[in-house]
Amino acid sequence: TQLLEQSPQFLSIQEGENLTVYCNSSSVFSSLQWYRQEPGEGPVLLVTVVTGGEVKKLKRLTFQFGDARKDSSLHITAAQPGDTGLYLCAGPGGSGNTGKLIFGQGTTLQVKP
């Protein structure tokens, strides 16, 4: 069974601090995605990483896919209150139908002004 474990589960920091969120699995994934979800809303895709070792940047967010394609990290530099939300990693589940995703349990980030 493919599982994605995220850590930490909760993170509360001050504006301007840096943080890293981790997504780990014992299984190899062909790709991993990161979503952000705000309260009362649906998840919104931030990035897809496909190649082992790949690094992608989205403004102050840096995403990395592990060399073995079993883990990923999200690093936020100089966090802002607008970064507050639930961050979810997800990967394709099983059959190759990449629309069936396995999600981690999420990391709830709170950035205090």
Next chain:
Amino acid sequence: NAGVMQNPRHLVRRRGQEARLRCSPMKGHSHVYWYRQLPEEGLKFMVYLQKENIIDESGMPKERFSAEFPKEGPSILRIQQVVRGDSAAYFCASSGTGHKSGELFFGEGSRLTVL
């Protein structure tokens, strides 16, 4: 440029009643997925449908739950004889036939509360 539309956004039902949740995919999308999210948890896959076909229902409970995506109209997730444990947010996502690397577009969800 409508995204994935779900309704109702909030639904309250008493135990034993039926809940019907609707999802209209993005224009041009023919693949629909339903996910369930319990409080403080990630999303769990329930079912994948294309027009008039259920492709994968491996995440759907065997009893009381059903889904359809008719030729015309929205996809519907139906929960019969609801119980308190069905209280959750139900999200629909859609993708096009040429979707890259599983890029899904999610609706805002339907939040079901069972009293």
